[in-house]
Amino acid sequence: MLTITTEAAQVIGAIVASSPIPQGGVKISAKPVNDTESRLELSIVEGPTASDAVIEEEGTKVFLEETVSDYLEDKVLDAQMDEGQVRFTIQDQGPEQPLA
Numbered sequence: 001m002l003t004i005t006t007e008a009a010q011v012i013g014a015i016v017a018s019s020p021i022p023q024g025g026v027k028i029s030a031k032p033v034n035d036t037e038s039r040l041e042l043s044i045v046e047g048p049t050a051s052d053a054v055i056e057e058e059g060t061k062v063f064l065e066e067t068v069s070d071y072l073e074d075k076v077l078d079a080q081m082d083e084g085q086v087r088f089t090i091q092d093q094g095p096e097q098p099l100a
Helices: 006-017
Strands: 025-032 038-045 053-057 060-064 075-082 085-092
Touching (some): 006 075
Antiparallel strands (some): 075 085
């Protein structure tokens, strides 16, 4: 399942709280670019559809469209602030560390 960093959860929470839908969440979906490529798109929505996967982190809700859920299975969503702008990144999860 997609992992959401603390920074991303805080940024998403602030964005959603200041939106017209403060009780909603962020939906990640695929937007076709051409016949063979798509790009990920984030939008603020009231709630998930029946086929969306739901991830909650620190009270923040992220809804994954069914078509992107498998792709994001082993990814990490992070966010950085840069001169007042938010930049989201998706990275591969690092190797799991053995428990001591």
